[in-house]
Structures are given as C-alpha cells and as structure tokens.
Amino acid sequence: MASADFFTRLVALNAVGPNKIQPSTPGGSGAVSKAYECQGCYATHDFEDDAAECCPPLEKWKCGACNQVHFDEDDAESCCPELVSAASDYQPMQCPVCMRGAESFEIAADCCLHTHPTMTALGRWRVAELVESGTPWADAIAQNVNH
Structure with missing residues (x-):
C-alpha cells in the first residue's frame, strides 16, 4: 500500500506540470x-x-x-x-493522481484517493469542496491527509 507521503509528492508533482489548466x-x-x-x-x-x-x-x-x-x-x-x-485559480476537474477526467470534483477526489492510507470519505469530500472553491489539489489534500 502506498504511503500518505507518496500521494502528497505525486499530487504536488502533477500540480506543477500536467495537472494545471x-x-x-x-x-x-x-x-x-x-x-x-x-x-x-x-x-x-x-x-x-x-x-x-x-x-x-x-x-x-x-x-x-x-x-x-x-x-x-x-x-x-x-x-x-x-x-x-x-x-490560474481554477483547478481541473480530474483525478490529481492518475489525471483521468471526471464529471465532478467529488468523483475526481474519489478516483485514486480512495486508496490513500489515512484519508477517509469525509476527507475526500472536504478535498473536493476545497478544490471546487479554487484551492490547488496539493494544498487541499495536505489539509485533509488525516481526515
């Protein structure tokens, strides 16, 4: 199973390059x-x-x-x-890990983050809510790593 740090580093890397509108x-x-x-x-x-x-x-x-x-x-x-x-403030509606497009931020957050070792469904919902309001994926995940 991947560590929480793995997800944090992967999402941060994607946010710098391909996961940015x-x-x-x-x-x-x-x-x-x-x-x-x-x-x-x-x-x-x-x-x-x-x-x-x-x-x-x-x-x-x-x-x-x-x-x-x-x-x-x-x-x-x-x-x-x-x-x-x-x-620059808008986050793409796609999974921050595998970058697959989604129909909502909730679906995007559930795509691969459901395997995150310390993030619960409530944490993924909070991530989706933050990202929809303009928070970068990496920051939203960092705020909810243990939720």
Missing part, C-alpha cells in the same frame, strides 16, 4: 475544441474519423474549461468565462 490561447490548452457527436448513439468524439467509424457525426463544439458540448462555437467560447479568465 493553462490560460486559454487560440489552439492551446483550455481553448475551445471541435467535437463530433454520433447521431445514432450520441457518443462524443474528439476526431471526425473516430465518430465516422461509430456513427455519422454531427459537428459540435466543446468548452475548453468544463468540456460541456455545445451546438454553436460562440456558445462554447462563452460557456465558462469566469473559469478561463481566472485559469
């Missing part, structure tokens, strides 16, 4: 991206070829901050202006 730049991380939705199964794909293999695609647009799918590019660009403008 960058300010929105054209074509960069956090930018609006095109998405393709299958007409038959409604699955969303990042690439047209993937969608074409699944079902005939409908072109849609995905918000760069929350990944919500929109019919119009302008709607996607105006979806989360407060998150894009405050990208």
